[in-house]
Amino acid sequence: GFSLVYSGNFEATMEVTPHNLLRILMGINSFDVYWNLRENEEFVTPEVVLTYSEQGMTKLSQNIHELIKRNLIKPDWQNKERPVLLNNWEATSFAFNERKLLKMARRAKKLGIELFVLDDGWFGKRDDDTRSLGDWYPNRRKLPSGIKGLCEKINRLGLSFGIWVEPEMVNPDSDLFRAHPDWVISHPDYKPSLGRNQLVLDLSNPVVREYLFEVLTELFESANITYCKWDMNRNFSDVFSPYLDALDQGGLYHRYYLGLYQLMESLTARFPEILFEACASGGNRFDLGMLYYMPQIWTSDNTDGYERVKIQYGTSLCYPQSVMGAHVSNIPNMQTLRHTQLETRFNIASFGLLGYELDITRLTPYERKVIKKQIAFYKKHRQTLQFGRLVRIKNPFLENDAALMVISPDGSEAVLGIFQCLENPNAPLEKIRVRELSNDNEYLITNRTQYFNLGMFGDLVKHALPIDMNQHGILFHILKNHYLMPVEKEAQQEYGAVLNQNGFIPKQRFIGTGYNQNVRLMCDFGSRLYTFTLKEEQEA
Known part of the structure; x- marks a missing residue:
């Protein structure tokens, strides 16, 4: 088995020679890439991990898992139990205020949740995904106390506080872009194409990296932030850097990731106590390069309970469950419209780093009781579930x-x-x-x-209860929202x-x-x- 310690464009080729020997080549993608190596400079290629087993795919995976857990994840985060979190995104999207967030946090504390994560929409004039990306100052209309005040209130409830950022990107409708249009990756002869209404900042430019380090340092120092979800929601297009000269344009892809690594190295050294979680519209940048800086990665934006069985099973071929973010979301699921049992949504999420991503202020009494029991079970077996041999x-x-x-x-x-x-x-x-x-x-x-919810049985419930009951009646409605059928x-x-x-x-x-x-x-x-x-x- 092979895996590349790199986050940029890559290629992997396999060739069988005329002498029946297998040759494998893995590294930086060679398409449209060239590097002008100046005198006395060196070029360091990404490392490749190789493992072998005569005991099947599971043992092969376990070898890579142990390498990741012992040699790639930084020592401060090795075997350190991860908190159970609540993320507000699927509950509120951009439509929230401080009162709503605090209400969610109070309910979260009662259920046993340990970390509250504020997702997209807290900054600038961010009411949708068309504006303000890059303006990393709090939206005072939504958060009159700012990030510092909100964090303090959540800490007083007994919860840690985390925050979402997407520093590599910018909206054209933002103060940052209006001030520095030359900071984005785009060709001067063409109108740039957008992805999720945003452009990519040019991290090959040291001035851009210095700015991001300063603005993120100011944010992380402004409050008691213990977790950061670092997102990246579009791929590259219009690959041209206003900063680089003509001879260096062919190295932009690679220089971008060298710049990103440098920025993350500086931030993680400055804030070693912050738990960083990488994300890229889900798991689109799930690799060993990111794991060196960020000890866990959001596995997929597809949070459907059954889809997650396949997603996490497949991800485990290379990655241990200790690096997989896994959340219990609402039904019908946002991606599949499927109704999956609450217990199944938890059971698969427990084979990862458990979180909840639903509006817990709207839970039924049945759901609150079940989730509280789920979290208690996870905490009891957390060391095994997060760091056990898979x-x-x-x-x-x-x-x-x-x-x-x-x-x-x-x-x-x-x-x-x-x-x-x-x-x-x-x-x-x-x-x-x-x-x-x-x-x-x-x-x-x-x-x-x-536990089962009686509502799933409909009229069949008469076979399970000692009395005949109309599934559309008020008594049955009350019963299904309160009774836990084991x-x-x-x-x-x-x-x-x-x-x-x-x-x-x-x-x-x-x-x-x-x-x-x-x-x-x-x-x-x-x-x-x-x-x-x-x-x-x-x-x-």
């Missing part, structure tokens, strides 16, 4: 199900997640091929207590050697009739989490 068991790209497992470094605990796409009637007995548990340890296996309970004891050899057999799935507490009802896009803990620890 084992892929079932591939959602090939099957109707997926299965992932994380195992603590000492083998004393493991968490297994199983995820189903569509429900099948009369499903066969299921056997999960767990592996890498400690052979000599005896494990107690239990499932995380999850799933089946699982409790097994088995040695690791037996589980590694024979697999784990959960309770029989629902086959279309005869539901009770010993039957596992999954439904479309359903899921379960199981914990494997040492028997002697449970007894103690």
